[in-house]
C-alpha cells in the first residue's frame with residue numbers, strides 16, 4: 001500500500017477498539033472512539049463519551065471517504081482508512097457538514113489524497129474558507145458544491161446528496177448510497193454514546209442519549225427537521241450511519257419515525273387548531289404581580305379563540321415550562337423588580353429558551369415595582385433577543401395595584417389576545433419611554 005509520509009506518527013489503536021468495520025457491503029466504518037469525553041460542545045454531558053463516525057465507500061471506479069474526525073483523533077482515522085484503501089484510490093471526499101469534530105482531519109486527508117475531489121453543500125463554501133483559512137499564497141481550494149438530487153458516481157456505486165440545512169449547522173447535508181440504501185446522515189439520528197460494539201442492535205441501551213441529543217442539538221431546528229424528513233422518509237433505508245453514536249442497522253426507520261414524533265407539535269392535538277394558546281408566567285413576593293397576573297389572564301380570556309394558562313414560577317421546574325412555551329403562541333412574563341432586575345426564576349426560564357425556536361411568537365411583560373422598575377423592559381429586551389414579537393408595550397404598576405390599575409391589567413391582557421388574533425392596534429411608542 002502506498003502511504004505518503006505521515007505528518008505525525010500514527011498511534012497504535014488501543015486493543016479494546018475495533019479496526020475498520022464493514023457496516024454494509026463495501027462500506028467501512030473508519031471513524032474514531034472518544035470513550036472518556038464527559039462534556040461535548042460545552043453544553044452536552046456525555047456519560048458514555050462519543051464517537052466520530054467516518055465511512056469509506058468502495059466502488060469499482062474509485063473510493064469515497066464520507067466525513068472525517070476531530071483533529072486529535074486523526075491518527076486513529078488514518079490507521080483505519082489505510083487498512084482498507086490506498087490514498088491513491090480516493091476519488092471523492094464528502095463532508096456532510098464542516099463542524100470541527102468532523103472536518104478536523106480534512107486538511108491532512110486532502111494533502112494525502114490530492115487527486116480526490118471534495119464535495120460539500122452549497123452553503124458550505126464560506127464555512128470551508130473560514131475553517132481552513134487559506135493564505136493568499138496557498139493553492140486555491142478546490143471543491144464541488146452539491147444540492148438535493150446531485151450525484152457522484154463511483155462506477156457501480158452512486159452517492160446522492162440531500163440538502164438538509166441547519167441540522168444542526170447551516171451547511172448540513174446528508175449523503176445517500178443509492179445501491180445499498182445507506183444514509184450517511186451527519187449529525188441527524190446521531191447521539192453521544194461511545195460503544196465499540198458499534199451497531200444499534202449490539203450496543204447498550206442508548207435511548208436516553210438519543211433523546212438528549214435531539215433535545216439539545218436538533219430541537220431548536222424542528223422546522224428544518226420536518227423539511228429534511230420529507231426528503232428522507234421516501235428513501236429505502238437499510239442502514240443509517242450518523243456521525244456520532246451507534247450505526248442504525250436494526251429497523252432504522254424507527255429512528256426516522258421517532259424524529260417525526262419529536263418534531264411534531266402535540267398541543268394542536270389537545271386544544272385543536274381553532275384555539276391559540278397564551279401562557280402567563282409570573283413570580284411575586286408580596287402578591288402585587290400575582291394580582292396583576294390574574295387580571296391579565298381575565299382580560300385575555302375575554303377574547304374567544306384564545307386559551308389562557310397561568311403559572312406561578314415559584315411552584316415549577318424550568319424544563320416542563322420550556323415544553324409549554326415551545327408550543328404556545330404567546331408568552332407573557334410577570335416579574336417584580338428586585339435589586340434593579342427581574343427575578344432569577346424568570347431569567348432561568350428565559351435562558352433555557354435557547355433550545356427552542358420562538359421566532360415570531362408574541363411576547364409581553366408586566367410587573368409591580370417600587371422605585372426604579374427595570375424588570376419589565378429587561379424581559380422585553382430578552383424576548384426581542386429571542387426574535388419574538390413584542391407588539392404591546394409592557395405594563396408596570398407601582399407597588400400595590402388599585403382597582404383602576406387592575407382594570408388596566410385586564411385591558412393589557414385583552415390587548416394581547418387581540419394582537420395574538422391579529423386584531424390589535426399597532427404598538428404605541430411613548431416618546432417619554434425612549
Ligand SMILES: Cc1cc2nc3c(=O)[nH]c(=O)nc-3n(C[C@H](O)[C@H](O)[C@H](O)COP(=O)(O)O)c2cc1C
Nearest residue numbers: 284285286287288289336339340369370371372373
Ligand atoms: C429585596 C427587594 C429589593 C427590591 N429592589 C427594588 C428595585 O431595585 N427597584 C424597584 O423598583 N423596586 C424594588 N423593590 C420593590 C418591589 O419591586 C416592590 O415591592 C414590588 O411591589 C413587589 O412586587 P410583588 O408584590 O409582586 O413581589 C424591591 C423589593 C425587595 C423586597
